[in-house]
Amino acid sequence: MKVKSSTVAVIVLAVIFGSIAYTSVTGQWKTKTDKVPAAYTQGETTGQYNPADIRGSYTFADIEKSFGITADELAAAFGITGRENATVQVKEIEALYTALDAQGKEVGTDSVRIFVALYKGLPITLTDTTYMPRPAVEVLKAKATLSKEQLEYLDKHTVEIP
Amino acid sequence: MVADRDTANPTPQVKKKKKKKAKPWYRSAVQIFFFALVASITLNEALFEFYGKSIPYLAAASLHAICPFGGVVSIYEFATAGRYAQKIHASSFVLMWAAFILAIGFGPLICGWVCPLGSFQQWIARIGRKLYGKKYNHMVPANIDKPLRYTRYLVLVLVILATAGTRKLVFQDYDPYFALFNFWSAEVAPTALIILGATIVASAFIERPWCKYLCPYGAVLGLFNFFRIFRIRREESTCIDCKLCDRNCPMNITVSTAIAVRDHQCISCMNCTSEQFCPVANTVDFTTLRNPVIPPADIDVKEEV
Numbered sequence: 001m002k003v004k005s006s007t008v009a010v011i012v013l014a015v016i017f018g019s020i021a022y023t024s025v026t027g028q029w030k031t032k033t034d035k036v037p038a039a040y041t042q043g044e045t046t047g048q049y050n051p052a053d054i055r056g057s058y059t060f061a062d063i064e065k066s067f068g069i070t071a072d073e074l075a076a077a078f079g080i081t082g083r084e085n086a087t088v089q090v091k092e093i094e095a096l097y098t099a100l101d102a103q104g105k106e107v108g109t110d111s112v113r114i115f116v117a118l119y120k121g122l123p124i125t126l127t128d129t130t131y132m133p134r135p136a137v138e139v140l141k142a143k144a145t146l147s148k149e150q151l152e153y154l155d156k157h158t159v160e161i162p
Numbered sequence: 163m164v165a166d167r168d169t170a171n172p173t174p175q176v177k178k179k180k181k182k183k184a185k186p187w188y189r190s191a192v193q194i195f196f197f198a199l200v201a202s203i204t205l206n207e208a209l210f211e212f213y214g215k216s217i218p219y220l221a222a223a224s225l226h227a228i229c230p231f232g233g234v235v236s237i238y239e240f241a242t243a244g245r246y247a248q249k250i251h252a253s254s255f256v257l258m259w260a261a262f263i264l265a266i267g268f269g270p271l272i273c274g275w276v277c278p279l280g281s282f283q284q285w286i287a288r289i290g291r292k293l294y295g296k297k298y299n300h301m302v303p304a305n306i307d308k309p310l311r312y313t314r315y316l317v318l319v320l321v322i323l324a325t326a327g328t329r330k331l332v333f334q335d336y337d338p339y340f341a342l343f344n345f346w347s348a349e350v351a352p353t354a355l356i357i358l359g360a361t362i363v364a365s366a367f368i369e370r371p372w373c374k375y376l377c378p379y380g381a382v383l384g385l386f387n388f389f390r391i392f393r394i395r396r397e398e399s400t401c402i403d404c405k406l407c408d409r410n411c412p413m414n415i416t417v418s419t420a421i422a423v424r425d426h427q428c429i430s431c432m433n434c435t436s437e438q439f440c441p442v443a444n445t446v447d448f449t450t451l452r453n454p455v456i457p458p459a460d461i462d463v464k465e466e467v
Contacts, residue, residue, distance in 0.1 A: 002449040003392055005432050008268065009188035012275050019260035023252075030252040031223035038245045055248060095348075 035062040045123060051116040052124055056091030056109045063090070067116050077115060077136035078107075079161035097133075099162050105131045107159060118154075119144050126150070131159045185438055189274070189431065193281040200278045203228060204343040225343055226331065227251045230272065231379040233258025235333065238326040248330045261383065268448075269390045270383035273373060274429035279339040279361075280373055284412065286365035299369040299414065307414070310375050311427060318378035338372055369412040374427065384426040392448055394423040394434060400445045407434035407446055417446060 003011075023029040037053035040046050049066045060071035064086070075085035078093050094108035110130040117124035118140050132140075137158045140146060146154070202217060204225055210216045226232050232254035236246040246254070264271045273280050291298045302310075324332040334340050335351035338358035344350050345358070357372075364371035373380045387393070396407070396417060407417035413427040417434045432448055433439055440446040
């Protein structure tokens with residue numbers, strides 16, 4: 001059996017757009033995530049949302065919905081001003097702290113993940129290159145139950161808002 | 163897209179058809195369509211992000227959401243944690259399976275017909291062909307070229323391991339495809355822009371340099387060349403050994419000595435077929451089985467346009 005280029009053209013379009021059409025009907029075609037983090041699958045926290053799965057595209061409103069930390073509190077903790085707090089995307093934080101990059105200090109999505117995890121008392125891996133703005137550290141010290149190790153980590157990983 | 167290619171007269175002994183025959187344009191049309199579609203979707207995303215407006219009837223998706231390679235790098239994450247790698251969505255998985263279905267049947271059609279970066283390199287090749295003529299795409303010595311062709315498998319392994327280890331779309335920082343459609347964005351890493359620039363420059367000397375040497379997705383789809391259903395087959399009894407198939411293969415595959423092309427670099431562009439550059443009808447075809455033998459007296463040479 002031989003195929004001509006005209007047939008191949010039809011096959012390419014049919015398979016690609018047929019797959020999109022079929023999965024659109026079945027609800028599997030999703031070009032955006034639901035902005036809901038994955039849940040823990042092991043340990044005491046099984047079933048709870050895992051802050052490690054917070055993505056840069058999440059807004060503060062998405063985090064408020066999943067973890068109950070208000071958008072205003074998140075904005076204050078990370079030094080966001082002059083914006084509608086609910087619409088701020090997590091990935092925008094990184095741009096505010098780019099001056100710290102040269103020192104090997106990173107304030108960004110990972111900082112939000114750690115902030116949310118510590119605030120809610122959920123397990124998370126504390127990474128050495130990730131830093132927290134001072135207001136965020138103060139919020140955590142005032143509202144969260146922190147272990148000695150976590151307090152030491154925060155003290156060593158605090159930066160000022162530029 | 164094909165008018166500048168090598169169309170030297172194969173042999174004077176065979177009779178010529180008087181009627182000129184235009185080469186099919188279907189592949190070029192499909193390539194232009196997908197390039198325009200991806201560019202429009204990217205523009206749409208930017209319009210939505212910056213101005214809150216979007217182009218009517220066009221999906222508000224990110225470039226990652228419509229890239230089938232995103233599905234490939236998410237396989238490990240999906241299998242172990244039931245979720246996709248950072249920035250990847252279910253749509254990438256759908257397109258990954260669609261590409262696999264096409265590849266099982268017809269080989270890497272995504273590379274030869276759909277991938278906008280592949281098309282972009284191919285369009286630059288027209289300049290290179292004008293500048294260097296027959297030397298174009300034959301400038302890398304074979305002893306260097308041949309081992310370099312396997313580099314893309316190394317890139318593939320590194321990308322999959324790095325994505326599995328970090329859950330992040332590590333490849334984005336090196337991806338010329340992402341850079342091509344987002345060059346204006348702060349999201350593009352300088353490394354990706356440098357690689358895109360190097361690909362553009364190299365395309366003036368080598369056809370599809372990224373595809374040949376470094377593309378990890380091309381590496382995945384290239385493996386389907388070993389067991390695909392439809393493949394390029396050459397009929398020995400009617401072949402006049404003009405080597406136009408070899409000279410017009412963008413991936414430098416030697417079709418003129420093969421019965422069936424099983425090269426891992428074939429992109430199913432069909433340039434070598436009797437429908438395109440092969441001057442003898444029913445001699446190089448995209449088929450499941452070999453063609454029926456035609457008596458040599460009936461061989462016709464198509465006149466080139």
